[in-house]
Amino acid sequence: MQEKISIFWFRRDLRLSDNAGLYHALKSGKKVLPIFIFDTEILSKLANKSDLRVQFIHHQLEDMKLKLNKLNADLFVLHGKPEEIWKNLIEKYPIQSVFTNHDYEPYAQIRDEKVATFLASKNIDFQTFKDQVIFEKNEILTQQNKPYTIFTPYSKAWKAKLNAFYLKSYPTEKYFHQFLSDIKFDFPLLKDIGFQTVDFEFPSQNLDLNIVKVYAQQRDFPAIAGTTKLSVHLRFGTVSIRQLAKLALETSETWLNELIWRDFYMNILYHFPKVVSQSFKSQYDRIEWRNNETEFEAWCNGKTGYPIVDAGMRELNATGFMHNRVRMIVASFLTKHLLIDWRWGEAYFAEKLLDFDLAANNGGWQWAAGSGCDAAPYFRVFNPTLQTQKFDNQFQYIKKWVPELNDFSYPQPIVNHEFARKRCLEVYKRGLLVES
Numbered sequence: 001m002q003e004k005i006s007i008f009w010f011r012r013d014l015r016l017s018d019n020a021g022l023y024h025a026l027k028s029g030k031k032v033l034p035i036f037i038f039d040t041e042i043l044s045k046l047a048n049k050s051d052l053r054v055q056f057i058h059h060q061l062e063d064m065k066l067k068l069n070k071l072n073a074d075l076f077v078l079h080g081k082p083e084e085i086w087k088n089l090i091e092k093y094p095i096q097s098v099f100t101n102h103d104y105e106p107y108a109q110i111r112d113e114k115v116a117t118f119l120a121s122k123n124i125d126f127q128t129f130k131d132q133v134i135f136e137k138n139e140i141l142t143q144q145n146k147p148y149t150i151f152t153p154y155s156k157a158w159k160a161k162l163n164a165f166y167l168k169s170y171p172t173e174k175y176f177h178q179f180l181s182d183i184k185f186d187f188p189l190l191k192d193i194g195f196q197t198v199d200f201e202f203p204s205q206n207l208d209l210n211i212v213k214v215y216a217q218q219r220d221f222p223a224i225a226g227t228t229k230l231s232v233h234l235r236f237g238t239v240s241i242r243q244l245a246k247l248a249l250e251t252s253e254t255w256l257n258e259l260i261w262r263d264f265y266m267n268i269l270y271h272f273p274k275v276v277s278q279s280f281k282s283q284y285d286r287i288e289w290r291n292n293e294t295e296f297e298a299w300c301n302g303k304t305g306y307p308i309v310d311a312g313m314r315e316l317n318a319t320g321f322m323h324n325r326v327r328m329i330v331a332s333f334l335t336k337h338l339l340i341d342w343r344w345g346e347a348y349f350a351e352k353l354l355d356f357d358l359a360a361n362n363g364g365w366q367w368a369a370g371s372g373c374d375a376a377p378y379f380r381v382f383n384p385t386l387q388t389q390k391f392d393n394q395f396q397y398i399k400k401w402v403p404e405l406n407d408f409s410y411p412q413p414i415v416n417h418e419f420a421r422k423r424c425l426e427v428y429k430r431g432l433l434v435e436s
Contacts, residue, residue, distance in 0.1 A: 002094040003030075003031070003094065004030055004094050004095070004096035005030050005031045005032065005033055005093060005094060005095060005096065005180060006025050006028055006030040006031070006032045006033070006095070006096060006097045006098070006099060007025075007032070007033050007034075007035055007089070007093070007095055007097075007098045007099070008021060008022050008025040008026075008032050008033070008034045008035070008098075008099045008100065009021075009035055009036075009037070009098060009099070009100040010034060010035065010036040010061075010064075010075075010100075011036075011100060011101065011103055011108075011237075012101070012103060012132055012235070012236060012237045013101045013131050013132065013237035014036075014057065014060040014061065014064065014236050014237050014238050015064070015237060015238050015239070015240065016064060016067055016068070016172060016173075016176075017169075017172055017173065017240070018169040018170050018171075018172065018240040018242060018243060019101070019131060019170060019172055019237075019240075020101055020129040020130060020131040020170050021099045021100050021101040021127075021128065021129040021131060022034070022099070022170075022172050023170035023171070023172045023175070024099055024127065024129055025097075025099035025178075026172060026175035026176070026178040026179070027175050027178075028097060028099070029178075030096055030097065030178075031178060031179070031180040031181075032099075032178050032179050032180060033076060033093065033179075033180045033183075034064075034068065034073075034075050034076065034179065035075070035076040035077070035078060035089075036061055036075065036076075036077050036078070037078045037079070037080070037082055037085055038054075038057075038077070038078065038079040038080075038188075038193045039080075039081070039082055039111075040079065040080055040081055041081060041082070041107070041111070042107075043193065043194065043195075047351065048351070049194060049195050049196055050195065050196045050197075050198045051195060052198060052200055052202075052320050052354055053232075053236075053320075053354060053356065054190065054193070054195045055190060055195065055197060055198060055200065056202055056232060056236065056354065057236060058190050058195075059202070060236060060238055061075060061077055061187075062187065065077075065187055068179065071176050071177075071179055071181075072181045072182060073176075073179035073180060073181055073183070074180075074183050074184055074185050075185070075187075076185045077185070077187055077188055079188060079192070079193045082111055082114075082115055083114055083115065083118060086115055086118060086119065087118070090119075090122055090124065095124050096124065096125065097124065097125040097126075097127060098115075098119055098124060098125065098126050098127070099127050099128075099129070100112075100126075100127075100128050100129075101128060101129050101130070101131035101132065101237075102128050102129065102130055102131065102132070102136065103132075104136070104266050104269055104270045104359065105269065105358050105359070106269075106273045106276060112126075112128065131237070131241075132234075132237055132241060132266075133241060133262070133263045133266050134158070134162070134166055134167075134241060134242070134245055134259075134263055135158060135161065135166070135263055135267075136263075136266065136267070136270070137267075137270055139161070140154060140157050140158055140161060140263075140267065142157075147267060147268070147271040147272075148264070148267070149268070149280075149373040149374065150373065150374045151260075151261065151264055151374045152374075154260070154264050154267070155257060155260045155264070158260050158263065158264075159260075162245075162249075166242070167242050167245055167246045167249075168242070169240065169242055169243065202232065202354075203229035203230070203232060203233070203321075204229070205230065205233040205238050205239050207228060207230060207239075207244070207247065208228065209247070209251060211225065211226060211227070211228055212228065212247065212248070212251045212252050212255050213251055213252065214226070215227070215228075215252045215254050215255045216252060216253075216254035216255075219254065219255075219324070219325075220325045220390075220391050221325075221391050221392070221397075222311075222312075222323035222325060222326050222391065222392060222397040223392055223394070223396035223397040223400075227323065227324065228255070229321070230244070231354075231355035231357075232321075232354045232355040234262070234355070234357075235354075235355045235356070235357050241259065241262075244259060245259055261360075261363075262357075262359075262360060264363075265359040265360050265362070265363035265364075266359045268280070268359065268363060268373055269358065269359040269362065269363075272373075275362055275363075275366065275372070276358070276362065277343070279366065279369075279371035279372070280366055280371060280372045280373045280375075281370075281371050281372070281373075281375075283431070283432050283433075284369065284370065284371035284378075284431070284432070285371075286431040286432070286433075287339075287371075287427060287428060287431035287432070288427060288430070288431060289339055289340060289341040290338065290339040290340065291339075291340055291341055291344070292338065292340070295338050295340065295414060295415075296334075296338070296340050296344060298411075298414055299313065299330070299333070299334050299338065299340070299345075300313065300317075300348060301313065301317075302314035302317065302401070302402070303411050304333070304411070304413070304414045305410070305411040305412050305413035305414050306333065306384040306385075306413055306414070307384075307388065307395070307398045307402050307405055308326065308329055308384050308387055308388045308391075308392060308397075308398060309329060309330050309333045309384055310398075310401070310402050311326070311392075311397055311398045311400070311401035311402050312326035312327070312329060312330045312401075313330060314401040314402065315401050316349075316352050316353070317352065318401075319354075320352060320353060320354035320355075321353070321354055321355070322353070323397075325387075325391055326397075327349075327364060328364075328367075328368060328382065329382050329384060329387050330345075331345055331364065331365055331367075331368035331369070332368045332376075332380075332381065332382035333382065333384060335365075335368055335369040335370075336368075336369075336381045336382075336420070336421070336424040337381070337414075337415055337417070337420040337421075337424070338414070338415065338420070339423065339424060339427055342365045342366060342368065342369035342371065343365075345365055346361055346362060346365040349361050349365070370428070378425075378428040378432065379425055379428070381420075381421045381424055381425075383417055383421075384417070385417065
């Protein structure tokens with residue numbers, strides 16, 4: 001009889017070091033076969049067959065495969081529907097347990113429930129662990145045992161609960177000898193899973209501590225290299241949140257707060273999954289959006305006549321990245337100046353952002369629209385001109401992305417700011433039944 005093995009299933013945790021689920025798999029005593037599934041349920045929804053996120057994942061998997069090969073082990077990369085793949089795997093291997101890390105998105109929870117039920121029917125354990133956040137689910141609750149929906153008290157409770165235990169890394173390296181050895185798998189090319197390779201340089205996963213030390217002073221200026229650019233690495237788990245939180249504690253509370261916002265939005269998505277398609281504050285679903293398709297297209301293409309908005313959209317379209325301050329400006333502009341449903345903007349970001357994360361993207365868009373938990377009040381309408389004066393007064397960022405700024409070819413503003421602000425307040429008041 002073949003000796004039983006464990007499987008570790010990589011998802012949003014593409015690293016071998018300080019990986020909670022992998023640590024528990026290796027320590028369990030059975031030989032571990034690591035796998036990754038290119039999930040066709042997810043890939044089929046991606047319209048762009050040159051999607052850089054798929055390429056990023058593929059690159060990270062290749063890197064892990066090389067590291068495992070040096071240990072005389074290998075990574076099994078599969079492509080298909082998870083349920084069907086698991087049926088094939090249990091026919092091929094004597095599996096005793098499957099280990100993985102939690103995923104809080106609605107689709108992932110349904111998928112994991114189906115896989116767990118199927119494996120249980122075959123007497124195979126399915127064990128999942130917390131890895132991509134510091135605190136999850138019901139670990140941070142109010143005194144009434146309810147999830148926090150306002151960031152400031154949540155962050156205070158988060159910081160009060162934090163201690164060395166929650167930042168302790170998982171020493172996976174101690175147990176690398178537990179990987180299943182003397183086994184080799186073919187590694188699929190991107191074209192094998194229906195995608196194309198693009199010449200693109202991804203941000204480094206090495207943290208520049210000099211940036212973190214002055215993060216509070218420089219993070220709002222898009223022309224400065226004042227942010228860590230680690231968001232794509234956090235999204236796919238190529239870096240450990242525990243390691244980053246530890247560094248943030250030692251260097252920058254402002255940066256630590258950004259990491260706490262990430263936990264906060266994961267917490268909101270987990271407890272209130274309705275936010276995927278509905279406003280967190282349900283009365284905001286009564287707002288009568290204009291949803292002008294021509295204006296939406298102008299916004300998407302960076303041709304609104306508002307330079308800071310256009311620069312942000314062009315940066316996004318060209319690089320898959322947008323500076324966080326500019327994200328707030330363009331989101332406010334779409335929802336309040338143009339009165340276009342936040343869901344349209346959220347979907348566009350979901351398609352374009354390298355670091356797209358459902359919880360953070362949804363939280364950010366609902367914040368801008370005023371419909372989310374702890375959102376900007378509905379009457380707060382960012383003035384793009386004032387935002388430019390504050391954060392790009394030398395037009396360095398704008399000129400990089402809008403070189404024709406002073407040419408006749410650059411469009412006139414799509415809407416007058418004062419007119420748009422007044423219209424926005426009237427429409428919001430009407431929808432929210434707020435008395436003047």
